[in-house]
Amino acid sequence: MSGTPRKARSKLLTRSAAVGAVRAARRRGLSVVFTNGCFDLLHVGHVRALETARRLGDRLIVGVNTDAGVRRLKGPGRPIVPARQRAEMLAALECVDGVVLFREATPLALIRALRPQVLAKGGDWSRDAIVGREEVEGWGGRVVRLRQVPGVRTSRLISLAGRGRR
Numbered sequence: 001m002s003g004t005p006r007k008a009r010s011k012l013l014t015r016s017a018a019v020g021a022v023r024a025a026r027r028r029g030l031s032v033v034f035t036n037g038c039f040d041l042l043h044v045g046h047v048r049a050l051e052t053a054r055r056l057g058d059r060l061i062v063g064v065n066t067d068a069g070v071r072r073l074k075g076p077g078r079p080i081v082p083a084r085q086r087a088e089m090l091a092a093l094e095c096v097d098g099v100v101l102f103r104e105a106t107p108l109a110l111i112r113a114l115r116p117q118v119l120a121k122g123g124d125w126s127r128d129a130i131v132g133r134e135e136v137e138g139w140g141g142r143v144v145r146l147r148q149v150p151g152v153r154t155s156r157l158i159s160l161a162g163r164g165r166r
Helices: 015-027 044-054 067-074 083-091 108-114 133-138 154-162
Strands: 032-037 059-065 098-102 118-122 142-146
Touching (some): 015 032, 015 098, 015 108, 044 118, 044 142, 059 067, 059 108, 133 142
Parallel strands (some): 032 118, 059 098, 118 142
């Protein structure tokens, strides 16, 4: 992963490709950060969190819930944006090195496969509720809660859009 810009779609990875990319980064002495979420209606809070997460290491891999996963978490009216589109928008961000969709209810299997040195999660999650915390700390990594942007939440944006307000 050089300093040359890449097309967003080239950063969409299968789980096995993500594992290979992480192993290659480690062989080069680079540290890997992992974060995950639904990222439905990408907003400034997401962008700031991802930029902060990227500064915690040399590479940032983002796990994204599939549409079925988002429906399980958020309800039948979600997601607003399909998974492949959400993933591609995230991949277009300079701070993101790779994006992986995951079907499971949680990203635990993906975290175990990638073995990141840093697990970053939004500040709305309590430390004890962060999936993968015990595993990452168990192999000597660290868990970082990212600062939230007050008042900026996807659910609030959806609510305001439904009322025709900003």
